[in-house]
Each structure stands twice: as C-alpha cells, then as structure tokens.
Amino acid sequence: MTVTDTKIMATTTPQTSSHQYDVLIIGSGAAGLSLALHLPSNVNIAVLSKASLSEGSTWYAxxxxxxxxxxxxxxxxxxxxxxxxxxxxxxxxxxxxxxxxxxxxxxxxxxxxxxxxxxxxxxxxxxxxxxxxxxxxxxxxxxxxGKALHTALMDKVKTHTNITLFDHYIAVDLIKQVDPMSKKRRCAGAYVYNRNTDRVETFAARSVALATGGASKVYLYSSNPDGASGDGIAMAWRAGCRVANMEFNQFHPTCLFHPKAKSFLITEALRGEGGHLLLPSGERFMDKFHERGELAPRDVVARAIDHEMKRLGSDCIYLDISHKSEEFIRSHFPTIYQECLTFGIDITKEPIPVVPAAHYTCGGIMVDKHGQTDLKNLYAIGESSFTGLHGANRMASNSLLECLVYARSAAESISAQLDTIPPVAEIAPWDESRVTNSDEDVVISHNWEELRRFMWDYVGIVRTQKRLERATHRIKLLQKEIHEYYSNYKVGNDLIELRNLALVAELIIRSATQRKESRGLHYSLDYPARAEIATDTVLVPMNFASQDIFVR
Structure with missing residues (x-):
C-alpha cells in the first residue's frame, strides 16, 4: 500500500481490498484525531474520514x-x-x-x-x-x-508515521468475531466503502473506535455538515450495542436564516457578549421565558424562539449585536461578520435573521468512562457516544471538552489491553455477487427528503403523542423500502447514509415515545410536567449479548 507524504490516501493511490491495523478509528474530528495522538507511537493506526478531512463538525465549531x-x-x-x-x-x-x-x-x-x-x-x-x-x-x-483545533490536530498527526489517514472512506458495518480466548464476541474491524474507487474494502483491527459524530442530518434544518448521519450509532446498534437517551436532540437557537445560506451557525458566544434576541418588531422577548434572558440554556431559548415564530407566523426572529462597537464585533466575530456580509447582512449595523436548527445528539452509544461499548474491543467517543455528561440538554461548549477527555481515556484503555488481544482471524471479503447497479437512485433522494421532513414536523422541538405515532408509521414504511433497496443494489455513499439515518430516526422516535414527561430537550404537549424521578431511556437491540462487558 502506497501513501502520500502526508499519509492521506489520494484518489490516484493504488488500492488494496484488505487492510490490517492495530487500531481502526472511524472519524477524523476532534475525538478521532485526539485518540490517535494519545495512542503509543508503536501502534499502527488507521483513521477514516468519510469526506475530506476538514468536513466534520469539529471544523465548523x-x-x-x-x-x-x-x-x-x-x-x-x-x-x-x-x-x-x-x-x-x-x-x-x-x-x-x-x-x-x-x-x-x-x-x-x-x-x-x-x-x-x-x-x-x-x-x-x-x-x-x-x-x-x-x-x-x-x-x-x-x-x-473548531478550525484552529482541527488544524493543530491535523498538523500533529502528519508528523506521526504510525498514523495513516484515509479520506472519502465511509464505514458500512462493523465486523464481529469470537475471541479465541474469552469465547465472547468482539469487534474485529469494519467493512468500508471507498468512495474514490466505488469498492467496499475490509479493515481488520484488534481495537476499533467510533468517532463518527452525531445524527442531526435526520432533521430538515441542521447546523451540521452533510456527514452528520448517525453512522456510528447505527453500526453499533446493528452490532448489538445499547443506546440511550436518543430523544434528546439539541436544536441550536440561532442558525442564519437566508435562502442561500446552508447550515451556517451563529455562535452562542455572540449572545454571551451581549447580543439581543428580537421579534420582527424589534422587541426583546427572552426575559419572559427565563431569568437569564438570552443566556438561558439552549433548550429554553430554542423553544422560546419556536413559540414566538409560531405565535406570530414569522419565518424567523433576529439576533442583534449592532449596539456594540464595529471594532469589537469585527475582532470578536470575524468569521460571522464576513459570512453574513456575503449575504448582504452587515452585523455591525443591522440584526441577523435566525432560526433554530438541529445541532447536537445528546444520546448515543452507551459507554463507560473509557469509551468502551457493550461489544468487546469497540469504543465510542465524542458525539456518537452516551457518557452521561449532557443529560437532557448539553450545556454550551462542553462537547469539544468531552471529545478531548474521553479520547485520552479511551487511549489509555486501548493501550493497556492491546498486547493481550489475539490477532484478527481472516475476514471474508464483501460479497456483491447478488446485487446490481441501481438505475433508480431517485428513490434514495425522495426517501431522504421524506425522512427529514417528517422528523422535523413530528419529532422536532415540540412533540405530541399523535405526532410520534405518525412518525412511527412513516418510519416503518420507509425502512421497508430502504431495506429492499439495500438488499438488491450496490452500496454507495447516499444509500449508506440513508440506511443509517432511517435507523437512527427509529431510535429517536422510540425513545421519545417512551418518555412520558417533558424534560430538557424533550418537550411534549401531552406530558408538560417533569417526572419526579429522572431516568435514562435505554434501548436494547435484539442481538444484545454482552451484558457482562460493563453495566452503568
């Protein structure tokens, strides 16, 4: 296998269908790269990025x-x-x-x-x-x-000869084997679709870490890049791992509202430095909803904005920091200033039109404090994991911290155990003998649009049991179509993501249906009160068989 000087697999590089590493890290954001850097220099590591290396949520933070x-x-x-x-x-x-x-x-x-x-x-x-x-x-x-953090991590990774980066590789499913010593199931790698060659390859590894980010692209409006399709959560569930608290989807209160703006977030720091939320009339309103006003927790702010937009029939509300000096605004928020200017909005002189958008997945794959999942030798870190840190509503800027802390902790656990893990047995290659190329990819795009629309309408910021019942009916029909399509046609990036998003949508709907209260990010008009006892919503897959790995 030949790699470039920076160890990034290029589209012109000769490819092999089978790879062998000590550790396979699926995801190249803050969590994945930090994990790679914390592992010993004698450990052979592969890091997969499903798109370009700067296309994850970290870069845009x-x-x-x-x-x-x-x-x-x-x-x-x-x-x-x-x-x-x-x-x-x-x-x-x-x-x-x-x-x-x-x-x-x-x-x-x-x-x-x-x-x-x-x-x-x-x-x-x-x-x-x-x-x-x-x-x-x-x-x-x-x-x-995020850009500064990701750049520093990438620069450091490129100095490590034991770390190989693969760009435009998207994992399809995890590979399980029976450990010859413990006789328990363990993770032994993954089948991975190489977008550069349109082939599925095998990556064998003694330890695998999911650092794949969240699933906010399950909603119509999101602040996340296109890759936030819940891949790690879906793969872990199919492999037999439990997930928890999938109903808690954080909607960032302020995304830029403009027909040509795509997923551009207006940072909460702008409100932290004195920005005011305004109705179309110019009136402030947050003091009616929380004593901290604009600095209330995100769930409160998002619901307040949603309430006011629906009450007034308004397409958006406004975020104004123009009362600060131009020098202050341009020095503290240069990226936002320049981006808004491209859409004809001068934030030093006028308010920014904003709407809430799906932003963060607070639930995820259940792990212990080392990131270990229910499946032996499989770890999950970052937004794809459920550590218990965020509860029913993630507090601002705790997410990157979680990535960094659990990446170090997972590295310590992997390093301590790696020498005791037997080599991976031979893995059967991906079988495409019974599928054909699709001539109806329009089905994928239609299913994708339908999924994200009904999740926004029925499982969004404010929920009801009736809406959740409608979503349950829709997702069952949609998954049947997707399964039939997946069974008959060769995989591709869009189909892999759609399959994962549909599964994650089901997990979100099931979790939301089970919670008979309003708490944090889950607000139900049918159950507006908070229950006296706080409990996690834990979903257990049919093939769960690792209850002795750890119990939270």
Whole structure:
C-alpha cells in the first residue's frame, strides 16, 4: 500500500481490498484525531474520514471549549452549571470526571499550538461566557475554534508515521468475531466503502473506535455538515450495542436564516457578549421565558424562539449585536461578520435573521468512562457516544471538552489491553455477487427528503403523542423500502447514509415515545410536567449479548 507524504490516501493511490491495523478509528474530528495522538507511537493506526478531512463538525465549531481556567472559577461551579442545564439527567460521575480533566485537556491543546485568543488588556487567554454558564470559562480562537483545533490536530498527526489517514472512506458495518480466548464476541474491524474507487474494502483491527459524530442530518434544518448521519450509532446498534437517551436532540437557537445560506451557525458566544434576541418588531422577548434572558440554556431559548415564530407566523426572529462597537464585533466575530456580509447582512449595523436548527445528539452509544461499548474491543467517543455528561440538554461548549477527555481515556484503555488481544482471524471479503447497479437512485433522494421532513414536523422541538405515532408509521414504511433497496443494489455513499439515518430516526422516535414527561430537550404537549424521578431511556437491540462487558 502506497501513501502520500502526508499519509492521506489520494484518489490516484493504488488500492488494496484488505487492510490490517492495530487500531481502526472511524472519524477524523476532534475525538478521532485526539485518540490517535494519545495512542503509543508503536501502534499502527488507521483513521477514516468519510469526506475530506476538514468536513466534520469539529471544523465548523465556532464557540469554544468550556474549561475551568480562571482563578475565580471552580470545578464545582462548572459541574453545578452542567447538572442544571442537563435537567436532572446528567450522570454526576461523568460530569465530574470530564470537568476535572478540563485544564489538562486545554494544556495539551496549547502544547500542540492551538492559537487561542488572548485578552488585549492583559495578554491572558480570553474567556467568554455562553448559555447556562455562570462564569466566563469558554476558551476560544476568535469565532473559529473548531478550525484552529482541527488544524493543530491535523498538523500533529502528519508528523506521526504510525498514523495513516484515509479520506472519502465511509464505514458500512462493523465486523464481529469470537475471541479465541474469552469465547465472547468482539469487534474485529469494519467493512468500508471507498468512495474514490466505488469498492467496499475490509479493515481488520484488534481495537476499533467510533468517532463518527452525531445524527442531526435526520432533521430538515441542521447546523451540521452533510456527514452528520448517525453512522456510528447505527453500526453499533446493528452490532448489538445499547443506546440511550436518543430523544434528546439539541436544536441550536440561532442558525442564519437566508435562502442561500446552508447550515451556517451563529455562535452562542455572540449572545454571551451581549447580543439581543428580537421579534420582527424589534422587541426583546427572552426575559419572559427565563431569568437569564438570552443566556438561558439552549433548550429554553430554542423553544422560546419556536413559540414566538409560531405565535406570530414569522419565518424567523433576529439576533442583534449592532449596539456594540464595529471594532469589537469585527475582532470578536470575524468569521460571522464576513459570512453574513456575503449575504448582504452587515452585523455591525443591522440584526441577523435566525432560526433554530438541529445541532447536537445528546444520546448515543452507551459507554463507560473509557469509551468502551457493550461489544468487546469497540469504543465510542465524542458525539456518537452516551457518557452521561449532557443529560437532557448539553450545556454550551462542553462537547469539544468531552471529545478531548474521553479520547485520552479511551487511549489509555486501548493501550493497556492491546498486547493481550489475539490477532484478527481472516475476514471474508464483501460479497456483491447478488446485487446490481441501481438505475433508480431517485428513490434514495425522495426517501431522504421524506425522512427529514417528517422528523422535523413530528419529532422536532415540540412533540405530541399523535405526532410520534405518525412518525412511527412513516418510519416503518420507509425502512421497508430502504431495506429492499439495500438488499438488491450496490452500496454507495447516499444509500449508506440513508440506511443509517432511517435507523437512527427509529431510535429517536422510540425513545421519545417512551418518555412520558417533558424534560430538557424533550418537550411534549401531552406530558408538560417533569417526572419526579429522572431516568435514562435505554434501548436494547435484539442481538444484545454482552451484558457482562460493563453495566452503568
């Protein structure tokens, strides 16, 4: 196998149909790259990116990373804010574990060379405040933190000869084998579709990590890039792993509303620095919904905006920071300023039209504090996992922190066990002998549109049992069509993502139907009160057979 100098598989590189690695990392965002860098240099690692290496959610993250860095802040305060935002459903041990390692994570990034913004006055790192936080604790790189973080991680990865990057490779399904020693099922790799060659290849590995991000593309409007199709969650479920709290889908309150703007997020930091939410009349309204006004937790802000838009019949509301100086706005929010200008909006002089959009998947694959799933040798980190950190509502800027902390923890676990894991047995190649090329790809695009539309209409910011029943009926019919299509035609990127999105949609609908209360991001008009006892919604697949791996 030949690779380029930067170890990125190019479209002109000769391909093989079978690959062997110590560790296979599926996903090249903050979680996946951090995991690769924390593993020992003698471990042979493959990192798969389903598109270009800069196309994941990390690259587009604007706000920053929440961490206890100021002398006036404490771990206890950050923990308390997270627990409050999580609406009583956070796992306290996971919250404390994550936040107690926050400074360590930031120090590591600084060593890597991440260019965090400094305060013009004293030269210290500038900390901003976002919704749900009682202190300024969000360290950032202007309003393009994800880009700065991802660039630093990529630059470091390219110096490691033991890490090979594969771009435009999308995993289809995980491979399981029986461990010859324990006689239990274990993950042994994955079948992966190479978009460069239109072939499915096998990747064998003694340990596999899912760092595939969330599933917000299941909704019609989303702040996420196109790849957020829940691939890791769907693959883990099919492999027999439990998932939890899939009903808690965070809708970011402020996405740019413009017919030519696609998924452009207006960071919460803009409200943290004094931005006002306005009705079309110019009137502020958030004080009617929460004592913190614009800095209320995201679920409260998103529901308030949704309520006002429906009450007024308005297509959007407005976010205004033009009362700040032009120099302040352009220095703190250069990316947003330039992007809005391309659509004819000068944020130094006028408000920004915004709408809520699906942003973050708070539930996911159940893991322990090392990212270990129910399937031996399979890990999940980042947005695809369920650690218990976010509860019923993720607090702003805790997501990148979770990626960093659990990537290190997973690396420690993998490193400690890798030498004891037997080699992977021979893997059968992908079988395409009974399928043909499709001449009806229009079916995929129609199913994709139908899925995202009814999820937005029936399983969105505000839910009812009747809407969920309609969604249940729709998803059953849709999955039947998708299964028939998948069984008869060769796989491709769109079909793989549609299959995964449909499965994740089913898990979301099932979870939402089971929760007979309103809590955090799940708001039901039929059950508006919060239950006295907070419980997770845990879904168990029919082929679950690893209950002795770990029990949360």
């Amino acid at each position: 604007q706000g920053g990373i929440a961490a206890v860095l100021d002398d006036n802040d404490t771990v206890e305060s950050h923990v308390a804010d997270t627990l409050e935002a999580g609406a009583g459903l956070c796992h306290t041990d996971a919250v404390e574990f994550t936040i107690s390692h926050s400074r360590q994570a930031i120090d590591w990034l600084i060593e890597l060379g991440v260019d965090f913004t400094r305060d013009a006055g004293n030269g210290d790192y500038h900390l901003t405040r976002e919704g749900g936080h009682s202190k300024r604790r969000v360290i950032h790189s202007a309003d393009a933190t």
